Amino acid sequence: MKKTLLLLLVAALAIANHSCDKCKDIECFSPPPTFSFQLLDKDSGEDLVANGSFEAEQVKVFDLANNKVHSMLVSPSTDSTAYFFIDQEIGWETGDENASFELRLNDSTVFPFTYLTLKKNEDCCTSFELKEFEMEGVEQSLMPQQGVFQLRF
Numbered sequence: 001m002k003k004t005l006l007l008l009l010v011a012a013l014a015i016a017n018h019s020c021d022k023c024k025d026i027e028c029f030s031p032p033p034t035f036s037f038q039l040l041d042k043d044s045g046e047d048l049v050a051n052g053s054f055e056a057e058q059v060k061v062f063d064l065a066n067n068k069v070h071s072m073l074v075s076p077s078t079d080s081t082a083y084f085f086i087d088q089e090i091g092w093e094t095g096d097e098n099a100s101f102e103l104r105l106n107d108s109t110v111f112p113f114t115y116l117t118l119k120k121n122e123d124c125c126t127s128f129e130l131k132e133f134e135m136e137g138v139e140q141s142l143m144p145q146q147g148v149f150q151l152r153f
Contacts, residue, residue, distance in 0.1 A: 023124035032091025032117045032128035033147065035061065038084050039105070042139055042152035049083035050076075054105050061087045064100040084148060091117040091128055103135065103151075111135055 039048040039059070048054050061070040073086040090101070099116040113135035117128050133140070139152035 026124040028125040030127035033130045035087040035090040036147055037149040037151050040150055040152045047082045050081050056083055058106045059085055060104040062102040062104055065098045090115055094119045
């Protein structure tokens with residue numbers, strides 16, 4: 001009798017513990033930040049695609065860890081005086097081993113850069129955070145309202 005009562009108590013506790021999943025009704029997810037950028041002349045401030053220095057089709061982000069080119073969205077301004085590039089693939093594979101990339105502006109102009117994201121799980125939610133962005137030999141600033149990096153060459 002004691003064994004049966006003990007088994008029932010253990011089963012009841014297991015069922016009660018399983019049904020108390022505090023996260024079961026919470027739906028939240030934040031994807032990693034996109035890498036949005038604009039290419040500018042560091043002296044004149046002109047957009048380097050709009051002025052013809054580079055062609056939008058040739059601008060690529062190359063993922064060194066996975067040996068592949070990311071797909072890019074190109075968004076020209078309404079008057080075509082500015083071109084914005086958006087890499088939505090970057091940041092999904094997190095950690096130091098997935099942080100090395102190259103910005104390829106054409107076949108001969110390549111800039112290595114680091115884009116390190118971290119995956120976080122807090123309060124039932126998964127989110128990603130940009131931990132580090134660094135591109136050697138390039139002046140960079142972030143337009144915080146738009147989330148666009150201005151890269152000055």
